[in-house]
Amino acid sequence: MTLRRFDIMVNGKPVSVRSGSTVAAALLSADQSTFRQSVAGELRGPVCGMGICYECRVTINDVAQQRACLRVVESGMRVETGAAGA
Amino acid sequence: MRSENKLTCDVAIIGAGPAGIAAACRAAEAGRTVVVLDEGLGPGGQIWRPKLGGLQPKIARRWIERLHATRAVIRESTSVYDSARDASGEFVLRAESAGSALSVRASKVILATGARERFLPFPGWTLPNVVGIGGAQALLKTGMDVSGRRVVIAGSGPLLLPVAASLASAGAKLSLVAEQAPSAKVRRFATSLWRRPRTLVQAATLRSAFLRTRYAMGTWVTSASGDEAVRSVTVTNGQTSQALECDLLCVAFGLVPNLQIARLIGCEVVNGVVKVNAEQETTVANMYCAGEPTGVGGVDLALVEGEIAGIAAVGLSIPQGLAAMRTAFERDMKALDVAFALRPEVTALAQPDTIVCRCEDVRLRDFNPAWTSRQAKLYTRAGMGPCQARICGAALECMMGWSPDSVRPPVEPARLDAFLSDHQVTSTAS
Numbered sequence: 001m002t003l004r005r006f007d008i009m010v011n012g013k014p015v016s017v018r019s020g021s022t023v024a025a026a027l028l029s030a031d032q033s034t035f036r037q038s039v040a041g042e043l044r045g046p047v048c049g050m051g052i053c054y055e056c057r058v059t060i061n062d063v064a065q066q067r068a069c070l071r072v073v074e075s076g077m078r079v080e081t082g083a084a085g086a
Numbered sequence: 087m088r089s090e091n092k093l094t095c096d097v098a099i100i101g102a103g104p105a106g107i108a109a110a111c112r113a114a115e116a117g118r119t120v121v122v123l124d125e126g127l128g129p130g131g132q133i134w135r136p137k138l139g140g141l142q143p144k145i146a147r148r149w150i151e152r153l154h155a156t157r158a159v160i161r162e163s164t165s166v167y168d169s170a171r172d173a174s175g176e177f178v179l180r181a182e183s184a185g186s187a188l189s190v191r192a193s194k195v196i197l198a199t200g201a202r203e204r205f206l207p208f209p210g211w212t213l214p215n216v217v218g219i220g221g222a223q224a225l226l227k228t229g230m231d232v233s234g235r236r237v238v239i240a241g242s243g244p245l246l247l248p249v250a251a252s253l254a255s256a257g258a259k260l261s262l263v264a265e266q267a268p269s270a271k272v273r274r275f276a277t278s279l280w281r282r283p284r285t286l287v288q289a290a291t292l293r294s295a296f297l298r299t300r301y302a303m304g305t306w307v308t309s310a311s312g313d314e315a316v317r318s319v320t321v322t323n324g325q326t327s328q329a330l331e332c333d334l335l336c337v338a339f340g341l342v343p344n345l346q347i348a349r350l351i352g353c354e355v356v357n358g359v360v361k362v363n364a365e366q367e368t369t370v371a372n373m374y375c376a377g378e379p380t381g382v383g384g385v386d387l388a389l390v391e392g393e394i395a396g397i398a399a400v401g402l403s404i405p406q407g408l409a410a411m412r413t414a415f416e417r418d419m420k421a422l423d424v425a426f427a428l429r430p431e432v433t434a435l436a437q438p439d440t441i442v443c444r445c446e447d448v449r450l451r452d453f454n455p456a457w458t459s460r461q462a463k464l465y466t467r468a469g470m471g472p473c474q475a476r477i478c479g480a481a482l483e484c485m486m487g488w489s490p491d492s493v494r495p496p497v498e499p500a501r502l503d504a505f506l507s508d509h510q511v512t513s514t515a516s
Contacts, residue, residue: 003139020138021229029231033214033315040447043314045214047444047477049224050132051125052202054472054499055444065472065499069224070163072127 008077023068023079024049024056035068036082043083058082091188093159095119097399098179098192100166100347103131104385105377105392106198107149112396113196114156121190122153123164123181129153131200132220133385138229149389164188167496169195169351177351177373182500194372194399197348197360198392201378203338204480207442207450208435210310210319215334222336223249226256233257238319238332240264240307243340243426244384251295253336260299261330264321266339267426269303275425282418306432307337324431340426342480343379346497349490358483364409365398366391374399383419390415433484442485443478445471459488472499 007014017026046056056068059080102124134146168180203218353368376395377388438451446467469475
């Protein structure tokens with residue numbers, strides 16, 4: 001089975017993703033390892049990969065606090081991470 | 087978003103992993119109305135999660151086909167955050183289902199909530215690209231590209247082998263697989279598997295997928311470092327330490343059962359597992375429990391317990407064959423516990439400035455060992471963030487001996503509008 005690729009917008013820039021992948025997997029594949037900043041300002045990314053740790057929270061299509069590991073990429077999707085300078 | 091969906095059924099099942107699927111099949115095949123609620127994108131749970139563009143394992147497909155052949159209603163992307171009993175003694179489960187509120191009324195409930203990984207804090211564990219071992223497997227299966235990445239796996243339990251094999255097959259440069267349990271214990275466990283030759287063959291096949299990688303027993307992580315993400319990890323065997331460069335570090339120390347709903351409804355929990363009788367019924371009448379919450383024992387035990395719970399919940403008697411299988415698999419579960427028991431060193435890796443609660447950034451030095459878990463929560467906010475102590479709770483239990491505090495709803499963060507639609511009914515009536 002071949003998987004289609006398309007772009008989503010991550011922090012305003014196009015990122016090529018594989019259809020069917022989760023937002024978390026897609027961002028990690030694109031070397032985007034920071035998803036959010038902790039209350040003390042540390043950089044954080046996915047840990048559990050299954051919706052438990054809440055470390056992969058990002059803003060998806062203007063809705064904040066979405067777990068990137070539970071959402072599948074869709075064409076036209078806009079993702080904002082909490083990465084510094086984003 | 088504002089509309090609340092309501093379902094009524096004979097048997098509601100929380101979780102669609104192996105235990106939940108088996109329970110649903112048995113209950114629905116007996117002619118009862120069944121609703122299955124699951125957080126995932128499709129039935130199968132973590133263990134049977136398909137690889138992106140791939141198929142689920144054969145045994146999974148067989149069970150899922152069997153489930154779809156029944157009239158059981160399956161609600162995916164559904165998180166149960168509250169459970170209560172009404173005046174008639176029926177259970178009312180409240181959930182957020184794909185962004186909307188859902189309430190399910192049921193005479194019987196079967197908890198099949200599975201397990202999560204146990205994480206123990208060590209310096210550097212909060213760096214990006216430090217993930218769980220099952221976490222790495224989940225990310226890989228949902229499309230993470232690891233080709234050419236330098237990967238180290240360090241942790242404990244039977245999950246190390248299949249995850250190492252998957253990562254190596256996906257093109258990762260796997261430099262070390264470290265198991266904290268001493269080799270003598272792991273070898274004794276492997277020897278005890280002679281009764282299950284299929285399992286031994288599976289293990290050998292998995293090992294052959296990463297033959298060029300060192301598989302070190304009695305070896306554990308002590309720290310990780312990096313700036314924007316992990317760059318290096320240090321491991322030790324107690325005598326000598328070694329630093330390895332890596333782009334992805336996978337660390338976890340076995341599994342812990344998910345008990346939030348069981349605790350919320352008041353099921354008795356003994357030694358970290360839900361207490362059940364021979365029919366898988368908990369100490370709360372009409373509430374059953376199957377799979378990892380009754381003791382982490384893997385997919386075969388989960389399936390058998392699920393079948394038994396499904397049969398018992400519809401009032402039929404348990405076939406002897408199933409009960410005998412459960413006994414046999416429980417013996418394997420105990421052997422696993424012994425083989426992969428945690429060495430004391432891995433529960434004492436955190437330094438005073440190491441973060442323990444990742445949601446609220448509470449460091450080890452912020453805790454007073456003389457506190458209870460409730461005091462720790464009140465004084466530091468540890469466990470009060472979005473994960474609701476799912477990560478730090480199990481760690482603090484190992485590190486401080488603090489057993490979890492009482493559980494209050496919502497056990498999952500729920501959207502306010504889902505929550506409000508629940509309570510509209512109450513406010514209109516009053």
